[in-house]
Amino acid sequence: MKSVEIPTSTQPAVYKSNLKPIWCPGCGDYGVLSALCKALANIGRPPHEIAFVSGIGCSSRIPGYTTAYGFNSVHGRALPIAQGIKIANPDLLVIAAGGDGDGFSIGGGHLPHAIRRNLDITYIVMDNQVYGLTKGQLSPTSPCGAKTVTSVYGSMEAPVNPLATVLGYGCGFVAQGTPADLPGLIALIEEAIRYPGFAFVNVQSPCVTFGSPDWQLPQHKKTLKKLIELGHDPANRLAAFDLAQQYGEELHVGVLYRNPNPPVTYDQLVRQRQAELAGNTVQKDRILEMFKVA
Amino acid sequence: MKSVEIPTSTQPAVYKSNLKPIWCPGCGDYGVLSALCKALANIGRPPHEIAFVSGIGCSSRIPGYTTAYGFNSVHGRALPIAQGIKIANPDLLVIAAGGDGDGFSIGGGHLPHAIRRNLDITYIVMDNQVYGLTKGQLSPTSPCGAKTVTSVYGSMEAPVNPLATVLGYGCGFVAQGTPADLPGLIALIEEAIRYPGFAFVNVQSPCVTFGSPDWQLPQHKKTLKKLIELGHDPANRLAAFDLAQQYGEELHVGVLYRNPNPPVTYDQLVRQRQAELAGNTVQKDRILEMFKVA
Amino acid sequence: MTKSFGSQIRGGESSCRVRLSTSKVLSAGGVLNIAIALNWEDYNKFGAELPIDEETLVIYEAASQTPPDALPLAVKPGEAIAVPIAEIARPFGDKSKNMVVLGLIAGWTGIAREALLHGIEKKLGRKGPAVLEPARQAFFAGESFAREHPLAVDRTLSPAPQRETPLLLGDGNEVCAAAALFAGCQFFGGYPITPSSEIMHLLSREIWKFGGGFLQAEDEIAGIGSAIGASFAGKKAMTATSGPGMSLKTEMIGLATIAELPLVIVNVQRGGPATGIPTKSEQADLLQACFSSHGDAMRPVLAVTSVADTFATTVEAFNIAEHFQTPVVLLSDQEIAQRKEAFEPIDTSRIPVIDRLRPTPEQLDNYHRFAAGADGISPISQPGTPGGNYLASGIEHNEEGAPTQSGVVHERMLQKRFRKFDALQRRRDLIEIEGDLDAPIGVIAWGSVAGVCREAVAIARENGLPVKLLVPRLIYPVIEKVYEEFFASARHGLVVEQSFQGQLYRLLRMYVNVPDGFISLARPGANPLIASQIARKLEQIASKSLQSLYV
Amino acid sequence: MTKSFGSQIRGGESSCRVRLSTSKVLSAGGVLNIAIALNWEDYNKFGAELPIDEETLVIYEAASQTPPDALPLAVKPGEAIAVPIAEIARPFGDKSKNMVVLGLIAGWTGIAREALLHGIEKKLGRKGPAVLEPARQAFFAGESFAREHPLAVDRTLSPAPQRETPLLLGDGNEVCAAAALFAGCQFFGGYPITPSSEIMHLLSREIWKFGGGFLQAEDEIAGIGSAIGASFAGKKAMTATSGPGMSLKTEMIGLATIAELPLVIVNVQRGGPATGIPTKSEQADLLQACFSSHGDAMRPVLAVTSVADTFATTVEAFNIAEHFQTPVVLLSDQEIAQRKEAFEPIDTSRIPVIDRLRPTPEQLDNYHRFAAGADGISPISQPGTPGGNYLASGIEHNEEGAPTQSGVVHERMLQKRFRKFDALQRRRDLIEIEGDLDAPIGVIAWGSVAGVCREAVAIARENGLPVKLLVPRLIYPVIEKVYEEFFASARHGLVVEQSFQGQLYRLLRMYVNVPDGFISLARPGANPLIASQIARKLEQIASKSLQSLYV
């Protein structure tokens, strides 16, 4: 489980590197970076105990803008790398992040398995319904009918519903936020990191350059609905699944689902197994004894 | 949409090739092959109008045992290939099939997209909760605690829940069957093929060689519960999602979910778009005119 | 025209190179004739991409307060003029600095004002006179400044001769997509990636009009997978990507090889490895193109050599794919793919289009999908054809398509799959050789670097060097005879390419005895190779090779 | 011992080859000394895998009613004896035919009864006397039959000398996994695939005991991805696969290269391409191992040469990975990986284990992850270390790890990443050379074929041919000097390998001048190469090369 000591002195700035973001002015990802640094400051683990992994995309540049041990890997592969890190060293606080394309398209095959394995990892998707870095193609969360450079006559596909998808996978912590509600987003990310197990946060992080005009921060401010105010009970998985159906139509922010009885995480099981079997260790210089014929 | 004329004379044997299956005696896949050939005979499309695609695994050998145009491709890639076929020639009846490993593990990244694109393809998974062809490793549907050659101390992972997963993806037709109830399985496969859109059938097809002893055909016969007898309404998606949670504990057979208002399929949209734009076709020998500078 | 951007997604620095000539433009060009720096900091961010030498005219913003003899440049340019660009532009609004610069250039070089004014009108006309008119005025202001400040060395260009047929304008990616449609491509499946995405963009608009289908897949594996499916279904199919996507497609390329399904795979190369430098050109995916699959698999590899050549070479890729029932890798590179080039109209009626061999009714009577004639090619049926039913597979199979474990059948099938490419050894037309066939010095180059080397060889020839040039459009299989003949006279020379390892040089060594006098001139990507430098290298080689005659 | 199965998953035909010798067994063997056919149909299903020649003793089931001079074999064997095996076995139950056969062999060759009886007891003892006793009786019955029917040519073997230390028994996959643990591997991430899965099986049991972690991933990309993650986190990590999985890992291998993360990737080769022939051996993934990534990427490629050698070579793979901070491809092949072999105990105390270079406290004061010394290697910090924080990435980066688009930095980093491998040119110990260094004839072989060639060279030497043998354990980078020296005397010879293309031959040509007298002897997989045939080829070469001396 993640350490929860909070040295009160930690400042968000400690988590910001001096690399200048390449993001366009006004990009939603600036807000995500701020919120994350604030949440980390609240938690208080020093940067060198954090491993922050991403794929490729505008959003996936984020680890480089923090002082954590960062890994800006290749497109779609943040989660396998993050899992390898966490198994290899469960003491680390492991965060994965990336775009909607990175996570639900090319990386979509890793998500169900990361979720069912349930390592204590927080996964933040900056969902802007478009491929930002490659300049505006259809993304898996682009709405049906969306006109982009690869769908000039309008997309003919239903979008991925990230919230329903991860609930279908049995994810223990599912939330959605937006930089339009920064305090809310900070709280969600903090709660996700503190959740003992795999936690998923979908952030509606608008692309000002290629994104849809009616899905930008000012719009968010107007339309967002706080789940807590809707009276949603985050312990109710079926209700969460029902609410999730409105993804893309309603902007729900808050915790959709939090497993009230989080199961033991995989990284804890790894430790248990290592401890249980440690007594059987053969000395390395006697390793060939396993090939002796009786 | 698939043709639904039924020439009454078609015999199941017409769909069986003379290749001798390599399956172990008693393997559940024999039943799936029978059921499929029966269902195809009921539908009556001739074998040369059928394209039958699979990945790699014991189960994925199935196209070779039929007289359809078969494609026994590589591990996990049946669905992308099937989609390419259907878009290229919507007249074909396209079926994809494979194992739990093939479909939910290595091929798991393709499933959400095949479902949201909603081409008129039927996908049959022979779910035996194990890797048969590679001789008994953990599969994504192996239950937690399962002991296999890669999990001698017991698996530490929650399994994939195929039914909940595809419901999370918004699949329009979701069913489960078992060769232990052959007439039921025939009917399910036939209904899936007739469903105008992407249809998913999970078949509990036991591996007699590496499979779990309490999940074999005689057991199935005893424990299976017909959804229709449970009074389940297949038009109720939320109820289906709720029932799906019992995957691995209860053996539900029947249709979990059938969209009562199937949307237009992608292959139909492809045709529409081709028809709409056909008038704009440039003569091939004048194709370079698009590079003229005004 | 080659554009280049800083790492910023939007905003930030960018540069644009334009090369103008009355003769054929063969490359983006090396050293700049005229360099314009709107500010020095951004100019220098592009580093070696914008090289200057002792002949360059440098025009820069006077507001930078840099004395002409203290420019922040490694080389002292021929002439440097500080122009108060911002000041001149100010009356005409924020965005008119570029117009002032156009005016300056028109003024100093005499480049056709009419055409420039026409261009400005085309670009801005529909935004209304409130936008257009200040732009025109800014242009005029630039022009007057030039007139009032003549250059030390006159740089006036004589007007271009009038052309009968106007040139076409496009970039390599667009031309590639158009050629695919011409070749009969009816399916594209792919996943966006810089710098190949424009192929996909164009096809996503146009392919429907030709009765084709399009899929933006969830990843590159699904992209090629869907194309393999479409090819199995009987359609000419294509996928396009860049290095990282190419790596992901590796397994599926092997599948298409053993299942003998026609398919064109375009790789628009960029800086590697891994994510590398996505927006810059490199030629370092050649060995991958030839050897990435596991097992003994063989696929032809073609490379485009200019924007215009992209048309014919893309059609050739389809023809080879269809005729030999094979995946074909078509290599382009960012330099060609994203460079807007004016090119001569192409006589498409002289470009043949080949379709795959279908079984005859007799063959369908007892159809054996993989039964091959002497040429290794077997007729391929398509779903929907009665009697043509067969099993395609990635498993080794016998003539009927049934899976096998037999070493004997395996060997027979490998022979079939390799033998069919023997015919490519006769495609001498797919290697271009220029210059005196008996020349003792040779240059071998491919892709966008071929254009640079054409210029380098022209320079060397003007200087009296006996140099010939070899540019393969079909790179693999290596057409051994052609190289042997080339090397028969040329015992010295260069294999020039934009990679660190010198991949073509190594590839050639595998199959032909490359003379020891041939040197690999290999530079990694991002910065352009420069024709004059290559020409200088040729002179060194020439003097050494002459020496060697006397040893 | 090499087992082979028909295509049936369970049931169906299977064969088993055992090779016994008092000297070191170097390969699975070619032509059989003794062949036993329980029925001819199944025997012949294995085709060329079970070759027979004029000296083979064939024992077959009398019930098949085949006269000894009408056996369904291409070659007439030395002697053929029909034995009523089923009849003899009948009293002892269904499964005792094998025991009868063991008795026959013991009877005719004199192979140690005691050991055989001990083996039977070990195998069946715990099933109780009701199983054990009939088996023993069946063995005795076979023995008596043999005693009563002496062979035409005596085949009695003299008893093996008593050994001081008993041999160890294992297959290549198990030895590879054990070596990984010895080398300090603490993470395995992978996906099952024949014929590599046993590496994963063993590690899934044992790695925890060494404080390590294990992940059966959802696919090969995630398998290598998790291993890259673990390596980034500071642990020695490994993944293992076979051809199709290797193809899928292509992109991630490039990532490990540019991010400079140590990693061992095992590829147990099988028949290709695509799914190919999963259960048979081939050596056709070599060029892929060297060149599959896009971009200029370089990784060392090692190959094991026997079951026993798998230990040292696997440890070497880890040492190279850790020292050079690089992915390493370790090639094995099905023949070695799944062959049970008895081998001499290995003195592990003489095998060094090397760990990656960590930054010193001073270096951590102002840590630049990719700042390299002259040797190109930079100290690598691990998460959890204060001050060592850095950004690993697949994007080209500068010394600090910050992303860059600069061609100049790109070139500098490429130089660093290639330069570090210069040191491998000095690792002559990773190439084994046997025989007279001045021999005019040479053989080069790798992987399991090295063992076959050791035998072939021994035969050739016995016949008086002056032959030497070169077996690289480090195949790539090609240690040029060693080959140049080898070729200095040997101007004729063979490069022997089990692939269609002759991949090692081509690879060598890329980097060294292979004499024209060196011929590629390349045969595709599934069927074994045969030492005597290679020896014969050497004789041909010898007579030709001698001729050439007189030309």
Ligand SMILES: Cc1ncc(C[n+]2csc(CCOP(=O)(O)OP(=O)(O)O)c2C)c(N)n1
């Ligand atoms: C294997 C591979 N395929 C494709 C790409 C090109 N590519 C880079 S980022 C990206 C998608 C970006 O979209 P998203 O993940 O939503 O991130 P965003 O830029 O919108 O934040 C693509 C297709 C790549 N780098 N690697």
Ligand SMILES: Cc1ncc(C[n+]2csc(CCOP(=O)(O)OP(=O)(O)O)c2C)c(N)n1
């Ligand atoms: C890329 C790749 N990875 C791994 C394999 C090895 N492999 C073949 S089938 C299989 C899994 C079989 O399990 P499943 O899909 O459930 O089918 P089953 O045999 O149980 O019917 C694996 C891992 C392969 N052929 N290709």
Ligand code: SF4
């Ligand atoms: S392109 Fe869009 S997602 Fe990318 S930095 Fe700009 S605004 Fe952000």
Ligand code: SF4
């Ligand atoms: S191993 Fe299992 S799944 Fe495979 S054929 Fe045998 S019984 Fe069927």
Ligand SMILES: [Mg+2]
């Ligand atoms: Mg996005």
Ligand SMILES: [Mg+2]
């Ligand atoms: Mg299975």
